[in-house]
Amino acid sequence: MTVTPPTVAAEEPRRAYRRFRSTKGRETWAGLGMIAPAGILLVLFLIIPVILAFALSFTNARLISPNPPRFVGMDNFLRAFTADPVFLQSVGNTAVFALVVVPVQAGLGLLLAVLVNRRMRGITAFRVIFFIPVVTSIVVVSILWKFMYQNDGLINSMIDAITFGAWQGADWLNDPNTALGAIIVMSIWQAVGFHMIIWLAGLQTIPEELYEAAKMDGASPWRQFTSVTWPGLRPTMVFVLVTITIAALGLFVQISVMTQGGPVNSTSTIVFHAVRKGYAQQEIGYAAAISLIFFIAVLVIALIQRRLTREKD
Amino acid sequence: MRTRTPILVSAGLVTAIALTGCGQAGQGDTTTADGRTPLTMWTHSAGNPAELEVYEQIISDFNASQDDYEVVHESFPQGAYNDAIVAAAASGDLPCLLDLDGPIMPNWAWAGYLQPLGISTDITDSLLPTAVGVWDDEIYSAGYWDAALSIFARKSVLEANGVRIPTVEEPWTEDEFADVLATLKSAGYDTPIDIGAEDKGEWWPYAYSPFLQSFGGDLIDRDTMLSADGALNGPDAVAWGEWFQGLFADGYANNSGTIGNQEFIDDEVALSYTGVWNAVTALDEVGDDLLILPPPDLGNGPKIGGGSWQWAISSSCDDADGARAYLEFSFQDKYLTEFADKQVVIPATEAAAEASKYFGEDGALRPFVEFSQQYAVLRPETPAYAVISTTFETAAKDIMNGADVQQTLDQAVSEIDANIESNDGYGFQ
Numbered sequence: 001m002t003v004t005p006p007t008v009a010a011e012e013p014r015r016a017y018r019r020f021r022s023t024k025g026r027e028t029w030a031g032l033g034m035i036a037p038a039g040i041l042l043v044l045f046l047i048i049p050v051i052l053a054f055a056l057s058f059t060n061a062r063l064i065s066p067n068p069p070r071f072v073g074m075d076n077f078l079r080a081f082t083a084d085p086v087f088l089q090s091v092g093n094t095a096v097f098a099l100v101v102v103p104v105q106a107g108l109g110l111l112l113a114v115l116v117n118r119r120m121r122g123i124t125a126f127r128v129i130f131f132i133p134v135v136t137s138i139v140v141v142s143i144l145w146k147f148m149y150q151n152d153g154l155i156n157s158m159i160d161a162i163t164f165g166a167w168q169g170a171d172w173l174n175d176p177n178t179a180l181g182a183i184i185v186m187s188i189w190q191a192v193g194f195h196m197i198i199w200l201a202g203l204q205t206i207p208e209e210l211y212e213a214a215k216m217d218g219a220s221p222w223r224q225f226t227s228v229t230w231p232g233l234r235p236t237m238v239f240v241l242v243t244i245t246i247a248a249l250g251l252f253v254q255i256s257v258m259t260q261g262g263p264v265n266s267t268s269t270i271v272f273h274a275v276r277k278g279y280a281q282q283e284i285g286y287a288a289a290i291s292l293i294f295f296i297a298v299l300v301i302a303l304i305q306r307r308l309t310r311e312k313d
Numbered sequence: 314m315r316t317r318t319p320i321l322v323s324a325g326l327v328t329a330i331a332l333t334g335c336g337q338a339g340q341g342d343t344t345t346a347d348g349r350t351p352l353t354m355w356t357h358s359a360g361n362p363a364e365l366e367v368y369e370q371i372i373s374d375f376n377a378s379q380d381d382y383e384v385v386h387e388s389f390p391q392g393a394y395n396d397a398i399v400a401a402a403a404s405g406d407l408p409c410l411l412d413l414d415g416p417i418m419p420n421w422a423w424a425g426y427l428q429p430l431g432i433s434t435d436i437t438d439s440l441l442p443t444a445v446g447v448w449d450d451e452i453y454s455a456g457y458w459d460a461a462l463s464i465f466a467r468k469s470v471l472e473a474n475g476v477r478i479p480t481v482e483e484p485w486t487e488d489e490f491a492d493v494l495a496t497l498k499s500a501g502y503d504t505p506i507d508i509g510a511e512d513k514g515e516w517w518p519y520a521y522s523p524f525l526q527s528f529g530g531d532l533i534d535r536d537t538m539l540s541a542d543g544a545l546n547g548p549d550a551v552a553w554g555e556w557f558q559g560l561f562a563d564g565y566a567n568n569s570g571t572i573g574n575q576e577f578i579d580d581e582v583a584l585s586y587t588g589v590w591n592a593v594t595a596l597d598e599v600g601d602d603l604l605i606l607p608p609p610d611l612g613n614g615p616k617i618g619g620g621s622w623q624w625a626i627s628s629s630c631d632d633a634d635g636a637r638a639y640l641e642f643s644f645q646d647k648y649l650t651e652f653a654d655k656q657v658v659i660p661a662t663e664a665a666a667e668a669s670k671y672f673g674e675d676g677a678l679r680p681f682v683e684f685s686q687q688y689a690v691l692r693p694e695t696p697a698y699a700v701i702s703t704t705f706e707t708a709a710k711d712i713m714n715g716a717d718v719q720q721t722l723d724q725a726v727s728e729i730d731a732n733i734e735s736n737d738g739y740g741f742q
Contacts, residue, residue, distance in 0.1 A: 064402070064424040064426075064699075065424060067736070083731075151569050152569065171569075174568065176715075260710070263711065264716045279396070280699070280700075280703040281699065283735075
């Protein structure tokens, strides 16, 4: 349905398209028509909720209440940073999660991509295996890992078998010291395949000639990686870093399914806390304030990353 | 090419509008083909065929019994049901008739979602007190059944280990219960009791706040309904917390395994603290060896949760008279009996219980009726319950995982109290 610029328009009778004014005008209309489905949905379900959340965060609005909301100024924000220890803990947990997941998942993804980026028989099978967890529903994966992490689950049985009973393993999800770590491991396993594919796409844009030239100069495989591969992956690296960071900061589903923020709030995250406050405890105004804090934090972090990784001319 | 542009534009707009259009739930402002007024009805019973079957029977009987109204029902899965109600209320699309979980009723009545039930008092007076929902001295909801909890055990196992079989007259005391667990653990049960701690959500306050009440604590000070201070963090509550923590620390219970009663069926646990809804399966599997025992008396008599799913009429219902006619029709003993036997829940009237296969005088599940009559404690009837429920769940889970009891309960109290205060006491003075 593309509208080609009518090059033959000049031969047509003038009167016929006076109501379209000009070719440009017509194209604008066509463009608007095509934007409309996505545009209206975006406005309705993204832009308006964001504005609403911004407005709600300065009130004491309830999810359910016969009393009208009151304007409370900065109370919600003050409460988050001074009177809500669980919120502060959630910020800490989210930060730890992101700080571990971003470098490890990006690095592991790159390693896997380099491994499967060769021409040999059966390599597609490996790519598929690494990619399967990505297309599996995260809820399903979370439930499976919840079983595996149980005290008498698969992981502890394996540890028991490998160490001949010398080490019992922990009750992973019920120990405040190990719960977040367990979720980190599972999250990386689930998502690393996606970033492997992104890295792989980046690797395949690097011209083969560069490697040939490097080999001619007698570069070792490591030297080839540092001098040819890595510089060639720069734009990919920026993309991978920013997407992992945003996804890691928005950690929610695994927590909701596996631990509900426990044990002792050791896995509560910002988004999970906002959902719990907003829906379970019906404090929509306060939850909106938490969401706003989260939004600003993600924006700032993403901008810093863009700045640090920009092309230095 | 030229004339295509407007078509394209309008097609795009139409698509966008169609995508964002919202269907209106019927509010009884239209009539059906044969001139009846439709009554919309929502249930949480999708995924529960036994329950749904009885509802469909009642609805078709009611529709056939008169010419004025036609009940049209929709079923939702339980997990998404409360959210659907809140969303529908926010957009003014509530159905006429809806069922709801007993403890959430005050919250919705206070929010103005519901109107007083207004069905004949002959009916509500005949029901179990825990099957009637009261808020602000008005009846807002009523149910066909109640549920009850008990401890399942195998007679052979208790006898082989010399454990006294408790009765309603003489339940296990706290010390005796501790001895029983220790005995069964040394008899080879890895975790002697399954209390269902792997579950989440409303199960936690429903199942474990009765233990707290048996110790003498409570979720909130019920005299004022304005504060949880003292009830949820006083010495009795701390004693409950220490006891609850001990169950896990001593290896008597754990929170792994599957939700439901499978561990007991497989004889991996000796005792199972679970609900009446699992009783028929246990009967089939264990047979005459099955014991249905009262929960332990932890100081103030055994306690169990009361109040299950009930029916209410929304405030936006234009045909409340029709809704009442339907509800009055539906509270016939034969239907209550059918619910009880198909779903395995306690019928709300004595007459329905008499006629029931399981809950009659000689029925195998009769003990549940006695427990319900003697031990049931309603969850606090206050709009604050939504917050109390989730706060208690979090606190109890933290205690299970070894957090400091006093500190955890103090934190829970301050969260509950802050919420009550910010809602201007929810109308309590």
